[in-house]
Amino acid sequence: MPTAPASVSAPCPLDLDDSPLVAAYCEKTATSIKMAQRARETFPTGITHDARYIEPHGIYVTRADGGHKWDIDGNEYVDYSGGHGAMLLGHNHPAVVEAVREQLGKGIHYGASHELELEWAERIKNLIPCAESVRFNNSGTEATMLALRLARGYTGREKVLRFTGHFHGWHDYVAGGFLNHHDGSPPRGVPAGTAAAMLHAPANDLAATERILHESGDVAAIILEPTGSTWGQVPVRPDFVHGLRELADATETVLIFDEVICGFRCSKGGAQQALGITPDMTTLGKIVTGGMPGAAVVGRRDILAGMDFRHTARDGDEKIFHMGTFNAVPTTCAAGIAALDVVRDTDVCQQAIAYGETLIGELNAMFAAEGVSWIAYGTFGGFHVFLNPQDIPTSRERIEAGAHDYQTIKAPGDPALAMKVRLGVLLHGVDIQGWPGSPVSAAHNAADRAQTVEAFRQTIYLLRQEGALA
Numbered sequence: 025m026p027t028a029p030a031s032v033s034a035p036c037p038l039d040l041d042d043s044p045l046v047a048a049y050c051e052k053t054a055t056s057i058k059m060a061q062r063a064r065e066t067f068p069t070g071i072t073h074d075a076r077y078i079e080p081h082g083i084y085v086t087r088a089d090g091g092h093k094w095d096i097d098g099n100e101y102v103d104y105s106g107g108h109g110a111m112l113l114g115h116n117h118p119a120v121v122e123a124v125r126e127q128l129g130k131g132i133h134y135g136a137s138h139e140l141e142l143e144w145a146e147r148i149k150n151l152i153p154c155a156e157s158v159r160f161n162n163s164g165t166e167a168t169m170l171a172l173r174l175a176r177g178y179t180g181r182e183k184v185l186r187f188t189g190h191f192h193g194w195h196d197y198v199a200g201g202f203l204n205h206h207d208g209s210p211p212r213g214v215p216a217g218t219a220a221a222m223l224h225a226p227a228n229d230l231a232a233t234e235r236i237l238h239e240s241g242d243v244a245a246i247i248l249e250p251t252g253s254t255w256g257q258v259p260v261r262p263d264f265v266h267g268l269r270e271l272a273d274a275t276e277t278v279l280i281f282d283e284v285i286c287g288f289r290c291s292k293g294g295a296q297q298a299l300g301i302t303p304d305m306t307t308l309g310k311i312v313t314g315g316m317p318g319a320a321v322v323g324r325r326d327i328l329a330g331m332d333f334r335h336t337a338r339d340g341d342e343k344i345f346h347m348g349t350f351n352a353v354p355t356t357c358a359a360g361i362a363a364l365d366v367v368r369d370t371d372v373c374q375q376a377i378a379y380g381e382t383l384i385g386e387l388n389a390m391f392a393a394e395g396v397s398w399i400a401y402g403t404f405g406g407f408h409v410f411l412n413p414q415d416i417p418t419s420r421e422r423i424e425a426g427a428h429d430y431q432t433i434k435a436p437g438d439p440a441l442a443m444k445v446r447l448g449v450l451l452h453g454v455d456i457q458g459w460p461g462s463p464v465s466a467a468h469n470a471a472d473r474a475q476t477v478e479a480f481r482q483t484i485y486l487l488r489q490e491g492a493l494a
């Protein structure tokens with residue numbers, strides 16, 4: 025049996041016994057405990073997505089609305105984790121709900137072309153600068169898998185260059201290099217040959233990127249999260265991304281922006297519009313569907329033409345293979361159209377960005393007042409909290425300017441502390457993602473912000489009381 029390399033971040037098992045904070049959380053979520061016990065009989069770890077991993081158990085949710093959700097014990101939460109970044113408009117936006125409701129009576133899935141897929145794609149083309157051509161998929165993972173295949177088909181080259189810690193889903197090519205296996209070694213279950221097709225470079229290091237590109241001479245694509253690992257948790261500098269555009273042009277390498285999470289969030293036209301850099305291809309997910317399952321690969325017409333039956337037959341090329349039972353199902357298209365119309369016609373992106381900016385300022389003021397070295401930061405409709413386990417001297421500005429590498433920002437510190445922070449804010453009615461941080465939505469308001477700051481403050485008090493924080 026292969027053993028996990030030392031670099032694997034393994035938060036489990038966590039010693040959360042003897043923690044009054046954890047005990048209070050368990051008391052508040054008694055029915056969720058029972059559900060989690062039942063789930064562990066059926067699902068590995070009792071969960072259906074690794075990002076939903078919470079010790080000793082997560083909350084079981086019964087409904088959500090706007091910027092809030094409710095658990096099975098009747099507790100209400102300010103919800104930042106719902107939709108894993110898809111809910112820019114909040115839950116149950118009336119336009120999205122109405123569009124889905126109207127479509128449901130007309131049939132779930134035609135297995136044929138229909139006008140909604142065209143309307144959805146045309147809206148994407150109008151918003152995303154690089155989107156000359158569109159292909160729908162079922163998830164962000166499928167989108168990056170297809171984008172890499174298209175780039176290989178277009179260039180006739182085999183390798184793909186990626187950056188340490190950037191997340192591109194869970195398929196074999198990109199499974200390593202996000203949390204672990206930054207050296208390119210194959211993660212457990214991934215063929216060595218597949219892992220070897222991926223080259224790893226440190227983000228924000230143009231010289232290293234250029235060297236790897238030239239040494240290989242066989243790189244089909246450069247793929248990155250254009251705002252940095254985990255959508256800006258480890259920010260990339262805009263000048264680095266501009267440099268990648270130039271390098272890609274000089275070497276005729278396909279530049280792919282993975283905008284599954286930042287598309288329609290950084291601006292109406294995604295990170296590419298915010299940065300003023302047009303990639304050759306972009307992967308879109310989450311917001312693009314209004315929260316329904318689905319995703320898309322968009323980009324240069326000549327690259328996506330590798331999937332075109334007529335085009336490839338005319339040129340005598342083999343057509344690039346791509347299927348997908350649930351591509352562009354009408355209900356997803358209907359939700360996507362409604363959501364993108366709201367993005368196009370209102371200032372939802374700006375609202376979420378402004379909310380995140382104010383929240384970050386208020387969190388940092390509170391952290392300073394309470395004397396912790398935690399730092400909130402983030403630029404595009406969300407927030408990250410650096411728990412600063414080594415107490416390094418730094419600031420929001422330095423982190424956002426890309427002064428620290430992946431290893432520093434994602435240094436695991438004490439995984440039990442990070443988990444207790446998540447449980448502590450849950451205990452005080454706020455659900456965030458575990459790193460800790462979260463995207464925010466246009467449905468969040470000043471009261472939600474005040475509750476979020478207070479939840480972090482109360483968590484600091486509890487952690488201090490039990491000696492988990494100095």
Ligand SMILES: Cc1ncc(COP(=O)(O)O)c(C=O)c1O
Binds near residue numbers: 166168191282
């Ligand atoms: C940047 C990025 N790429 C790819 C993915 C994978 O998308 P999915 O979870 O829909 O497969 C995600 C998901 O969070 C993402 O944030």
